[in-house]
Each structure stands twice: as structure tokens, then as C-alpha cells.
Amino acid sequence: MVAVIDYDAGNIKSVEKAILTLGENVIVTRDRNEILSAERVILPGVGAFGDAMGKIHQYGLAEVIREVVGRGTPFLGICLGLQLLFESSEESEGVDGLGILPGKIVRFPDDQGLKIPHIGWNSLKLLNSGRLFAGIAEESYVYFVHSYYLQAAEPQIVTATTEYGVHVHASVEKDNVFACQFHPEKSSDVGMTILRNFLSIS
Secondary structure: OEEEEOOOOOOHHHHHHHHHHOOOOEEEEOOHHHHHHOOEEEEOOOOOHHHHHHHHHHOOHHHHHHHHHHHOOOEEEEOHHHHHOOOEEOOOOOOOOOOOOOEEEEEOOHHHOOOOOEEEEEEOEEOOOOHHHOOOOOOOEEEEEEOEEEEEOOHHHEEEEEEOOOEEEEEEEEOOEEEEOOOHHHOHHHHHHHHHHHHHOO
């Protein structure tokens, strides 16, 4: 069973549908016991960092997420779900993230003529033998929608990068914690392979 955490953020249905397409049982929930009993847990989401952290605290999910991670359950953050795993975001000054991984979320610079938010397909450079990318070719394209991007504090956890005016840490892996700034559930066959790889991690 895969638990998709529901904290009133968008994009949950498309993640649920993708997991079902891959033949896995999935439950969309914010129930502590259901999350803790799942074999794998996904934290998706689109929206604002501060609002999302407010909902996570409102529903008592911060400690549940930390407990899941502490138990060694495979855990995947997607888009906003990646950002929330880190310490802070320039989008919401003074709001602490979950702090499960070290690093910060910063805004794309306004002075480079970039369209913000960054919406579209970008190719990945693969690093550090990330398990999500088994069988994925270098320079494969995935789909992004974001105005802020990750600067991870530990280079060794970065498993994919992309370029959009700046160097973007697009995916990370540390122990049982995985996260993607892009949307695998919207990234065609490449994205489905990434999700299938996550579902195969024990």
C-alpha cells in the first residue's frame, strides 16, 4: 500500500492516478495510522510553502512525516513536497520547513529574462547513482512547474540537476528519502519509470 499524504495541496489526484496505473494499491489520507502502516509514502503538492507548512501543522502531519522517515519507510516528495523537506524557503520568510534534509529553497532571479514560474520540459543531468533513475537515459526530459528551486547543502544527495538560467537541484536521495522538483506523474514514460523505481525500493 502506498499512502499519498493529503494536506489540501493540489496535484494529489494525478499522483494517485499514476500509482494506480502502475498496479499498486494507494490511499489518499492524512490519518496517522494509515500513513505509518503504509509500505511507501508520497508527499506531493503544488502551492505556497508557508500555506502548506501551516496545513501540515494544522493536521499534525509534521511529526508523522518525521516518524515515517525515521522508520526507514521509502518516502518521496514531489514538487512542493520536495521543498517542504528542507529548512526554509524565500517564498515564506520566517516559516520553518520540515528540516529533514539540509538546504534552502530560493526564488529564480528576476534579472535574467526568465519566465517565472518555470513551466515546461527540461533535460536532466544524472549524478550520484540515484536509485530513482535506474534505466533512465542521461538528458531525459521531465516536466517542471515552479517559481522556486532547491539549493541543497549536501552535494552528495543530489541525484539530478537541470539548468534554467541557474543550476537547479532537481532531485535528491538520502537513505530512504527521495524527492523530485519536477512532476514524474506528468513526465510521460520517463516519469512512470521513476515512479516504478520508487515503488520497487524496499
